Amino acid sequence: MVEPGIQAFKQWDKGKKMNWIMKNYSKDLYWVIRPIVKTHENADDVLQNTLIKAYKSLDSFKYNSKIFSWLYRIAVNESLNFLKKNAKHKTNECLNEEWIVALRNDPYFEGDEILLQLEKAITTLPPRQQEIFRLKYFSDKTFGEIADILGVSTGSLKASYHLAVKKIKNELNLL
Amino acid sequence: MKQKQNIEELMQHLKSAYKVPENYFEELNSDFMYEDNKKAPSKKTFSTLSIAASILLIFGLSLYWFAKKDEISLQDKYESPTHVSVNEDAFFNDIDEEIIEDYIVENGLIDEIYIESETNN
Numbered sequence: 001m002v003e004p005g006i007q008a009f010k011q012w013d014k015g016k017k018m019n020w021i022m023k024n025y026s027k028d029l030y031w032v033i034r035p036i037v038k039t040h041e042n043a044d045d046v047l048q049n050t051l052i053k054a055y056k057s058l059d060s061f062k063y064n065s066k067i068f069s070w071l072y073r074i075a076v077n078e079s080l081n082f083l084k085k086n087a088k089h090k091t092n093e094c095l096n097e098e099w100i101v102a103l104r105n106d107p108y109f110e111g112d113e114i115l116l117q118l119e120k121a122i123t124t125l126p127p128r129q130q131e132i133f134r135l136k137y138f139s140d141k142t143f144g145e146i147a148d149i150l151g152v153s154t155g156s157l158k159a160s161y162h163l164a165v166k167k168i169k170n171e172l173n174l175l
Numbered sequence: 176m177k178q179k180q181n182i183e184e185l186m187q188h189l190k191s192a193y194k195v196p197e198n199y200f201e202e203l204n205s206d207f208m209y210e211d212n213k214k215a216p217s218k219k220t221f222s223t224l225s226i227a228a229s230i231l232l233i234f235g236l237s238l239y240w241f242a243k244k245d246e247i248s249l250q251d252k253y254e255s256p257t258h259v260s261v262n263e264d265a266f267f268n269d270i271d272e273e274i275i276e277d278y279i280v281e282n283g284l285i286d287e288i289y290i291e292s293e294t295n296n
Contacts, residue, residue, distance in 0.1 A: 022204050030200070034193055044199075051207055111192030118185050137186040138193075165182050 006063045018055050025068060026051070028139060029075045035134045036079040038099050038119075040108035046082050050075045069149045076131070096123045121171035129164035132157060 009017060029050055034043040053074050061070055087095055100120050103109050111119070122130055128150075135146045143161070147154040 019208050022207050026203055026207070027200055030195070040193075040195060044203075047203070048207075108194040108196065109192055110194055111189060115185070115189045115192050118189055133186075138190055168182060 009067065010063065014055070014058055017058055021054060021067070021071065022051070025071055028068065029071060031138045032072055032075045032135070033079050035122075035138045036076070036130075037082055038103045038109075039106040041106070042082065042102075046075070046078050049082075050078045053078065065151075066148065069151075072149050096120060099123065117172060118168070121168045124171060125164050125167060129160050129167070132161050133164050133168075136161065 009020075012020070026047070030043060030047050033046045033050065034040070037043050037046050050071070054071055057074070061067075083095075086098075100116055103111075103119060104116060122133060125133065131150065132146060135141050135149065136143075141149070143154050143157055147157045150157070
């Protein structure tokens with residue numbers, strides 16, 4: 001997706017900006033949110049919150065980053081807030097288990113037990129590694145694009161990714 | 176466990192296991208697209224709830240109105256007066272009291288007539 005020039009985007013009225021975002025990024029944002037909050041119902045809820053927040057914040061967007069990077073941040077924050085709301089007084093292990101159960105019961109998830117184990121293994125990674133992993137596979141971003149979105153160097157990103165792969169293989173006894 | 180040893184391959188399977196309802200994005204876009212610069216995007220579930228609440232409110236008010244209407248007509252129908260209130264001045268000025276009273280009582284329309292003063296209303 002080629003973003004319009006910042007200057008051109010700035011000139012648009014709020015409605016046109018929002019329509020452009022909807023048309024070009026609603027799907028990408030969904031695939032940022034869905035692997036974090038697991039079920040479609042949760043993803044739909046969080047995506048709508050994300051879009052409303054983006055609309056409300058359009059005027060305060062400083063254009064210091066790319067439009068998608070800004071939207072991505074909102075989507076991740078909204079997803080994490082959603083998880084936090086559901087995490088009260090629960091241990092990580094208990095939560096991960098709950099999410100897997102929710103995913104298993106989601107009518108819009110058709111994975112087998114191996115894929116559920118993989119999902120569980122991803123949730124055991126540190127947050128940044130999870131982020132990289134999910135961006136790489138669910139959003140089909142290149143390492144360069146992910147580095148751009150997360151504001152890190154491609155080198156450190158690749159190192160984190162390989163560490164994540166190793167941990168997952170270990171978790172799944174695939175080594 | 177199947178021998179899906181490649182993480183890349185597994186991740187592709189995982190991604191394709193996540194399904195999205197048919198036309199989800201089209202519907203989302205049509206709900207959120209900003210039209211004619213008049214309406215700000217609002218949460219779909221919230222809009223749906225608002226519509227549902229409005230329908231319920233209208234339905235409730237209609238039921239109330241019909242219930243009241245029935246109550247009034249039932250009163251009219253079954254609680255036919257056993258006495259009649261008549262404006263005193265109008266009664267004495269325009270109508271001959273005895274004729275009316277005799278007529279009504281004799282014909283069994285009502286048991287008796289009470290003359291009601293305006294000040295007692």
